[in-house]
Amino acid sequence: MTDDSGIDWEDAFANGAHIAGAADYPPRWQAEAAAFRAAAEGRCDITYGDGARARLDLFMPDGPARGLVVFFHGGYWRAFDKSTWSHLAAGPLALGWAVALPSYPLAPAARLAEITVQAGRAVARAAGLVDGPIRLAGHSAGGHLAARLACIDAPLPGAVAARVARLVSISGLHDLRPLALHSMNADLCLDTAEARAESPALLTPRPGIATTAWVGAGERPEFLRQAALLAEAWDAPLVAEPGRHHFDVIDGLALAEHPLTLALAAD
Numbered sequence: 001m002t003d004d005s006g007i008d009w010e011d012a013f014a015n016g017a018h019i020a021g022a023a024d025y026p027p028r029w030q031a032e033a034a035a036f037r038a039a040a041e042g043r044c045d046i047t048y049g050d051g052a053r054a055r056l057d058l059f060m061p062d063g064p065a066r067g068l069v070v071f072f073h074g075g076y077w078r079a080f081d082k083s084t085w086s087h088l089a090a091g092p093l094a095l096g097w098a099v100a101l102p103s104y105p106l107a108p109a110a111r112l113a114e115i116t117v118q119a120g121r122a123v124a125r126a127a128g129l130v131d132g133p134i135r136l137a138g139h140s141a142g143g144h145l146a147a148r149l150a151c152i153d154a155p156l157p158g159a160v161a162a163r164v165a166r167l168v169s170i171s172g173l174h175d176l177r178p179l180a181l182h183s184m185n186a187d188l189c190l191d192t193a194e195a196r197a198e199s200p201a202l203l204t205p206r207p208g209i210a211t212t213a214w215v216g217a218g219e220r221p222e223f224l225r226q227a228a229l230l231a232e233a234w235d236a237p238l239v240a241e242p243g244r245h246h247f248d249v250i251d252g253l254a255l256a257e258h259p260l261t262l263a264l265a266a267d
Helices: 022-039 087-096 112-129 141-147 178-181 192-197 219-236 261-264
Strands: 040-047 053-061 066-074 098-102 134-139 165-169 210-216 238-241
Touching: 022 087, 040 112, 053 087, 066 087, 066 112, 066 141, 087 098, 087 112, 087 261, 098 112, 112 134, 112 141, 112 192, 134 141, 134 261, 141 165, 141 238, 165 261, 178 192, 210 261, 219 238, 238 261
Parallel strands: 066 098, 066 134, 134 165, 165 210, 210 238
Antiparallel strands: 040 053, 053 098
């Protein structure tokens, strides 16, 4: 569907259609995640609420944790779960951070506002298990959730919200209004009010949270726009990583010394 701008919104959000070998990525992610879980020190399927998807995995570093990193997966709020992304804990874990990876309810069973509430419950549950500062990250739809939880009206207990010190939104969706023009809105059911209320770039960030908008330099123009929009609205750094597209921009989190991991987990 297009609007008065003439933009083809179906194509604007169609990442896989513009990435060579796109179908190979999910099986690779799943294999790497399973291998990581088999070797890591962690607790899987910790409950944080009702429903089969209200579960998180928590991986602990050697020695006392410096704090808690929470990573939210992507999939346009309609696909995937925590088990596909475990290997992305490796970088922050090596730097001494505990890492939580939640699943969350998916559309159309849940609306975006409810998914945000459940994401907040996941962070609160993990925060009760790990002391220290909290750093939030997420990819694509997960970047939206991470950024949404950094807003001043985030559905987090006050004591937990006060611990959130850093956010890295990786190829995040920060302005949800164009999604109402996409066929996926048959599942998301976004109306104008909810799209505005759940768009981080249209909301006020909580003071004191160091934010980075990270995106692959080779991504679709709409994802470059979404990253730039958050950076401008929140007066935050924007990093367009050279040579990266939407599916491999997250790979750096598996490496302790990668700039993406350092942006999230370094001092």
